[in-house]
Amino acid sequence: MSSLFDPCTLRSLTIPNRVWMSPMCQYSARTSGPETGVANDWHFAHYAARAVGGAGLILTEATAVSPEGRISPADLGLWNDRQEAALRRIATAVRELGAVIGVQLAHAGRKASVDAPWRGGSPLGEEALGWRPVAPSGLAFSPGHAVPAQLSTAQIAAVTEDFARAAGRALAAGCQVAEVHGAHGYLLHQFLSPVSNRRTDAYGGDFAGRARFPLEVVDAVRAVWPADLPLFFRVSATDWLAEGGWTPDDTVRLAAELRARGVDLLDVSSGGNVPEARIPVGPGYQVPFAARVRAETGLPVGAVGLITEPQQAEKTVADGEADAVFLGRQLLREPYWPQRAARELGLPLTGVPDQYRRAH
Numbered sequence: 001m002s003s004l005f006d007p008c009t010l011r012s013l014t015i016p017n018r019v020w021m022s023p024m025c026q027y028s029a030r031t032s033g034p035e036t037g038v039a040n041d042w043h044f045a046h047y048a049a050r051a052v053g054g055a056g057l058i059l060t061e062a063t064a065v066s067p068e069g070r071i072s073p074a075d076l077g078l079w080n081d082r083q084e085a086a087l088r089r090i091a092t093a094v095r096e097l098g099a100v101i102g103v104q105l106a107h108a109g110r111k112a113s114v115d116a117p118w119r120g121g122s123p124l125g126e127e128a129l130g131w132r133p134v135a136p137s138g139l140a141f142s143p144g145h146a147v148p149a150q151l152s153t154a155q156i157a158a159v160t161e162d163f164a165r166a167a168g169r170a171l172a173a174g175c176q177v178a179e180v181h182g183a184h185g186y187l188l189h190q191f192l193s194p195v196s197n198r199r200t201d202a203y204g205g206d207f208a209g210r211a212r213f214p215l216e217v218v219d220a221v222r223a224v225w226p227a228d229l230p231l232f233f234r235v236s237a238t239d240w241l242a243e244g245g246w247t248p249d250d251t252v253r254l255a256a257e258l259r260a261r262g263v264d265l266l267d268v269s270s271g272g273n274v275p276e277a278r279i280p281v282g283p284g285y286q287v288p289f290a291a292r293v294r295a296e297t298g299l300p301v302g303a304v305g306l307i308t309e310p311q312q313a314e315k316t317v318a319d320g321e322a323d324a325v326f327l328g329r330q331l332l333r334e335p336y337w338p339q340r341a342a343r344e345l346g347l348p349l350t351g352v353p354d355q356y357r358r359a360h
């Protein structure tokens with residue numbers, strides 16, 4: 001028996017195992033013209049391969065809810081019909097291959113308008129298909145980034161609607177899980193953290209003010225997302241600052257609020273909001289944050305962060321530290337990791353395509 005390969009049921013949806021693919025940007029969409037932000041053959045092959053490999057849930061890369069919400073000009077988007085149709089093609093394939101398909105809905109905020117990492121990830125000006133980012137406050141992410149425009153309350157409401165519309169498109173495309181991206185220093189995280197949110201109106205100040213916009217986004221998405229399908233929220237559990245930032249205590253408090261609003265699982269990561277954070281990276285280094293949320297709130301959690309070996313993943317789930325593990329870079333290196341994990345844990349292989357059975 002294996003906890004890692006037990007099905008996981010959230011609302012009416014049963015995910016066949018607890019090895020899930022974490023959202024990872026591919027920076028591979030067209031950057032101009034009618035195909036801007038549209039998933040292409042690279043994305044199709046990328047996601048289908050991990051479904052064939054045995055991941056129970058495939059979450060798309062951060063998918064922008066508006067053009068200015070993209071991290072880079074080459075990010076996926078979900079604000080028009082072409083983007084929705086391309087996502088539908090991927091969702092259909094992933095489901096036919098036996099996995100569950102979900103979408104991560106995102107807005108990059110002040111970290112928007114940068115180049116792909118393999119081209120340096122530098123901020124882009126308008127002459128290079130860039131744009132001026134927006135944020136809760138006029139504070140640049142780093143000295144090299146543009147000072148963002150502070151969002152007005154009307155603009156905050158408009159972004160909330162962007163998330164809801166994108167969720168509706170994801171549903172129409174056949175996605176079964178929606179995840180709201182509130183981590184890694186992107187827009188919702190920027191509102192949550194006092195390091196990046198210096199507002200003095202209803203969307204700043206104390207915890208309740210800083211959490212107002214992320215919670216409004218969750219309410220708007222939950223309102224259009226079917227009651228029988230699960231909603232996730234990704235959080236950075238800490239800014240990794242000695243003082244003044246978002247903390248694990250804040251995350252536990254937010255998790256309780258999210259649970260009350262119909263969020264079904266917290267995807268627990270960390271960092272990303274300040275470039276100077278000192279992060280003690282090591283195997284499973286973020287798992288304790290997930291375990292604490294689960295223990296103190298009862299909200300199901302996904303653990304992520306240097307989970308690379310089958311026994312390590314099995315122990316994380318079996319010990320009750322997390323309800324599932326999200327694999328990121330490991331699935332880039334090894335798309336068929338779930339099948340290897342099943343073999344190493346002594347389980348009979350299931351879900352292997354007939355065409356590949358002679359290899360097992």
